[in-house]
Amino acid sequence: MIKKYYLLSPGPTPVPENVLAAAAEPIIHHRTPEFSKIFMEATEALKLVFGTKEDVYILTSSGSGAMEAAVVNLFSPGDKVLSINAGKFGERWGNICKAYGVDNKETVVEWGRDFTKEQLEAELKAAPGTKAVLCQLSETSTGAIFDIQGFGEVVSRSDAILVVDGISGTGATPCPMDDWKVDVMVSGSQKSFMIPPGLAYIAVGPKAWKLVETAKCPRFYFDLKKARKNLANKTTPWTPAVSLVIQQKKALDIIQALGLERLFAHHRILGDAARAGAKGLGLELLAERPGNILTAVKTPAGVDGGKIVKTMQGKYMAYIAGAQDPHKGEFFRIAHLGYMGGFDIITALSALEMTLADLGYAFEAGSGVRAAQAVLKENWQ
Numbered sequence: 456m457i458k459k460y461y462l463l464s465p466g467p468t469p470v471p472e473n474v475l476a477a478a479a480e481p482i483i484h485h486r487t488p489e490f491s492k493i494f495m496e497a498t499e500a501l502k503l504v505f506g507t508k509e510d511v512y513i514l515t516s517s518g519s520g521a522m523e524a525a526v527v528n529l530f531s532p533g534d535k536v537l538s539i540n541a542g543k544f545g546e547r548w549g550n551i552c553k554a555y556g557v558d559n560k561e562t563v564v565e566w567g568r569d570f571t572k573e574q575l576e577a578e579l580k581a582a583p584g585t586k587a588v589l590c591q592l593s594e595t596s597t598g599a600i601f602d603i604q605g606f607g608e609v610v611s612r613s614d615a616i617l618v619v620d621g622i623s624g625t626g627a628t629p630c631p632m633d634d635w636k637v638d639v640m641v642s643g644s645q646k647s648f649m650i651p652p653g654l655a656y657i658a659v660g661p662k663a664w665k666l667v668e669t670a671k672c673p674r675f676y677f678d679l680k681k682a683r684k685n686l687a688n689k690t691t692p693w694t695p696a697v698s699l700v701i702q703q704k705k706a707l708d709i710i711q712a713l714g715l716e717r718l719f720a721h722h723r724i725l726g727d728a729a730r731a732g733a734k735g736l737g738l739e740l741l742a743e744r745p746g747n748i749l750t751a752v753k754t755p756a757g758v759d760g761g762k763i764v765k766t767m768q769g770k771y772m773a774y775i776a777g778a779q780d781p782h783k784g785e786f787f788r789i790a791h792l793g794y795m796g797g798f799d800i801i802t803a804l805s806a807l808e809m810t811l812a813d814l815g816y817a818f819e820a821g822s823g824v825r826a827a828q829a830v831l832k833e834n835w836q
């Protein structure tokens with residue numbers, strides 16, 4: 456058969472056809488009124504998605520670059536911070552802090568478990584002098600989302616700031632930065648923003664800018680003061696990824712035409728369908744508080760989890776994601792963010808059913824697809 460490739464991973468995600476085509480346009484110079492116009496329109500649209508009046512800085516890097524930008528611009532070596540490590544990306548906050556000598560107290564949460572605002576309040580009380588709380592909106596390694604609104608309430612009552620990694624969550628699930636009292640939010644281009652990898656975004660609120668003024672961590676490329684100065688002149692300190700910015704503007708046009716409410720409803724419907732499909736197959740979800748970004752499904756007893764992912768990807772070309780270390784094989788992840796439609800969920804579940812049948816798992820054929828179809832049909836809009 457022709458090996459048709461189905462990208463069903465939580466980043467990178469599929470890119471709309473007109474956005475892909477925009478990358479083939481001739482390169483324009485970045486210090487021109489023509490590029491500045493597109494760049495500023497993209498920046499304005501990003502502010503709407505972030506739910507903030509603050510500027511959103513477009514950085515040329517993958518999402519982790521914006522995480523590093525947050526740490527180096529906000530802190531000095533020895534500063535006390537608190538990070539929530541509920542998976543691979545929460546762990547990354549800790550690793551970045553360590554690299555820059557920031558004194559991070561890490562709260563380890565079992566993968567898939569929730570972490571409440573009450574727990575955060577207790578952690579903060581026990582760690583006086585904490586300058587910041589670092590967490591994820593959506594922990595992409597487990598599919599869990601967190602109560603950022605609640606975290607904002609708790610942290611805003613203290614001297615600390617709240618730094619949220621929204622790299623997979625922003626634009627797929629609500630997190631209005633200003634309303635929810637998020638001081639710094641970062642995101643990336645290849646998840647819900649519907650363009651290829653290569654851009655990262657960061658917005659900084661007033662309480663956090665105060666830290667930027669005194670922070671002493673070494674930095675050069677990711678210096679947000681330079682970014683702020685240049686943005687005032689409608690430009691960037693360094694050569695931006697011109698094509699990606701143009702693509703992002705086009706993808707943001709799609710997002711704005713749909714509107715945030717409908718965009719979130721879209722993700723909710725796909726999430727509901729994916730969860731219904733998994734349950735229809737008698738499978739269990741990993742996350743206690745699953746988000747509508749991706750669905751992590753536990754490997755059923757008696758089946759080799761590594762083989763599920765290998766068969767899905769290798770045989771059926773349905774590129775779902777496996778579990779990351781140290782939980783490899785224990786679950787797999789079906790994405791439903793960005794430019795994905797209802798039938799992407801059906802494709803994923805159909806390939807999953809064929810895979811599970813190959814691997815000898817006993818279930819009623821079609822039960823996952825049928826359950827997902829029912830949700831999609833009921834909610835189609």
Ligand SMILES: *Cc1c(COP(=O)(O)O)cnc(C)c1O
Pocket residue numbers: 466517518519520544591593594595620621622623624643646
């Ligand atoms: C993808 C992701 C990252 C890392 O982004 P890169 O673009 O791979 O650097 C960080 N945090 C979360 C929540 C993510 O989903």
